[in-house]
Each structure stands twice: as C-alpha cells, then as structure tokens.
Amino acid sequence: MKVIGAGFGRTGTRSLKAALELLGFGPCYHMSTVIAEPYRVRQWLDVGEGRSRDWDTLFAGFRSALDWPASAYWRELAGHYPEAKVVLTVRDPARWYDSVSATIFRSALEQRARPPLRRRVIRWMVARRAPDFALYPRMARATFIDPVFGGRLDDRDHVIEVFERHVAEVRAAIPAGRLLVFEPGDGWEPLCAFLGVAVPDVPYPQVNERAAFRRKRPRRLARLILRGR
Template sequence: MKVIGAGFGRTGTASLKAALEMLGYGPCYHMSTVIAQPYRVRQWLDVGEGRSRDWEEVFDGFPAAVDWPAAAYWRELAEHYPGAKVVLTVRDPDRWYDSVSETVFESALAERRPMPLHRRITRRLVAWRAPDFALYPRMARATVMDRVFDGRIDDRAHVLAVFERHVAEVKAAIPPDRLLVFDVRQGWGPLCAFLALPVPEAPFPQVNERAAFRRKRPRRRLRLILLGR
C-alpha cells in the first residue's frame, strides 16, 4: 500500500481513485470494488465484527485505497503501512452532508424501514444466488454507519460534528510530511507535488459521485445478480 485515502465517502473519492490510477497507483480500492466483487463483503464484515483484520489479504494487489470502508480504518491502515502516504479529501461540510444523505445514507435508512413483500422476496433470492452480497447492509452498518456515526445517520448535527472531528483527528495524527489535505477541485498540482510525480497532460478526472453511486448502488447490483450478470 502506497496511498491511503482517509477522506469520507462523497468527498471526491471517486475522482481521487481515477486520478491515482492515472498516476500509476492502480487498481485503487474503493467501495465500488466491494460492490463489484461480492466476496469482499464478507472480508469487511469480518473486519467490522472483529473476527479478522488481515489487511494484506483485503488489499492484495491494490497499491492505493480510498473511500469507505477503508477510510473508516485510516488510523489502523496508517499504522500497518508506515511507508504509505495519506490523502485526506475534504469538502464543504454542508454540501458533503447533502450528498451523502441522498446516496449512502438514503440506502442505509431504507434498510431500517418495513420491507415490502417484493423486497423481501428479492432479498431471499439474492441470499440464495449471492450469499456474500446479501450481507452488504450488515457490513455497511458494522464498518461505517455504526462504527463511524454511532448509527445516528439521520441526525444532521451529529453527522456534521463527526465529519469535522474526523478531519481534525487525521490532521493531528498524521505528520505533515506524510499527509495531504486535498480538495479535488484543486486538481493535479497539490496531488502530484505530494507524490513527487509530473502533472499529466490529461485533465484531472471529475467523477460525478452521485451519478456513479446510482450506477453502482447496492440495490442495482442486487438486480444484476438476479439477472445473472
């Protein structure tokens, strides 16, 4: 592991993932990796529920990791990979909250509501066809919703306080020469300087994270699994 992303999901992590891969740090681990490869759900469930933290197995073949669930374990990863640099993606807190509440949190809150019959049937079919992926909601709770936000993802003031405390804690824990506090709107300059790499000729990638989430969201993945894709 050469680069650890400590920024919360929806802080430009998809753009950072694309940028790191363009710079040669690919493949870069991201929550989309977990969704695309359901066996990884069980790996993270073991981490979240305290059964195993074999980081070498989890990140085998990945020189970089950003987004949740990895970002929820930034402190452990920074200790385990002392030679890795840390990138803390940041964003205006209120705009971040609006984004995360309409994507990640919306899906998590939906799991708490009474489940209509068609969804119960779908869930049972997925559990039969892809038992690892059926554990995704439980994994997300264990590694992100409960671990990071104490399950209070519907409390805006609490979530924003967690966000701001997280930024302060990363800044305090990681030495300045090992840490880049990065807003993806800054583009290539700060990132390339931090990694001691030349600036690419191509524009800095701008991935619409809400659109990317809707394309890869767990519910859509459930439907694809049922279709055998």
C-alpha cells in the first residue's frame, strides 16, 4: 500500500482513483471495487462488526485505497502501512453535503423506510441471486454510517460538523510531510510533487461521481444480476 485516502466519499475520489492508476499507484481500491466484486461486502461487514481486520488480505493486490469504507479506517491503515502517504480529499462542506445527501445518504435513508412494492421485489431478487450484495446496506451502516455519522444522515448541521471535525483530525494526526490535503480542482501538480512522480502529459481525470453513482442504483444492479452478469 503506497497511498491511503482519508477523504470522505463524494470528495473527488473517483477522479483521484483514475489519477493514481495513471501514475502507477494502482490498482486503487474504491467503493466501486466493492460494488463490482460483491464478495468484498462480507469482508467489510466482518471489519465493521468487529470480527476481522486483516488489512493485508483485504487489500491484497492493491497499491492504493480511497473512499468509503476504507477511508473510515484511515487511522488504522496509516498505522498498519507506515510507509504509505495519506491524501485527504476535501471540498466545500456545504456543497459536499448537498452532493452526498442526494446520492449515498439518500440511498441509505431509503433503506430505512418501507419501500414501494416494486423496490421490495427488486431487493428480494438481489438477495436471491447475489446474497453478498444484499448485505451492502448492513455493511455501510456498520463501517461508516453509524460509527462516523451516528446514523444521523438527515441532520445537515451534524453531518457538516462531522466532516469539518474529520478534516481537522486528519490534519492533526498525520505529519505534514506524509499528508496532502487535496481538492478536486487542484490538478496534477500538487499530487505529483507529493508522490514524487512526473506530471503526465494528459489532463487530470474528471470523473462524474454522481453519474457513476446513478449507474449503481439497485434497479440497474438487479438487471445485471438477473441477466447472470
């Protein structure tokens, strides 16, 4: 592990994943990795519920890790991989909340409510065909929704306060030479200087995280599962 991402989801982590892989720090572990390989949901459920924290097995084959659920364990990962550098992705807290509340948090809050019949049928099909992925909501609650936010996803002031406190805690805990505080618009120069690599002759990746999230919504996942993919 060469790079540990300490930033919350929805802070430009998809673009940074693409950037790190272009720079030779891939494969990069990301929430999209868990979505693509649902057996990893059980691994994180074991972490979140206190049964196992075998980081070397969990991240085998990866040279970097970003986004939830990994970033919820930034402190443990920084201790376990003392040579790895830490990148804290940040953005304006209010804009971040608007983004996360419309995507990740919205999905989590929908899981708490009694959904319409159609969605309940989709969940049933997912559970039948992909039992590991059916555990995703429980894994998310165990790894970051409850321990990081106390489950209070619809409390804007609380969530923003958690975000700001998290940024302060990472800044205080990680020595300056090991930490890069990185905003989505910063581009290649500060990242490459921090990692000690040359700036590529291509634009910094701009991945639309909201569009990527929409492609993961349960209905689309159910279609793929039912097609045997």
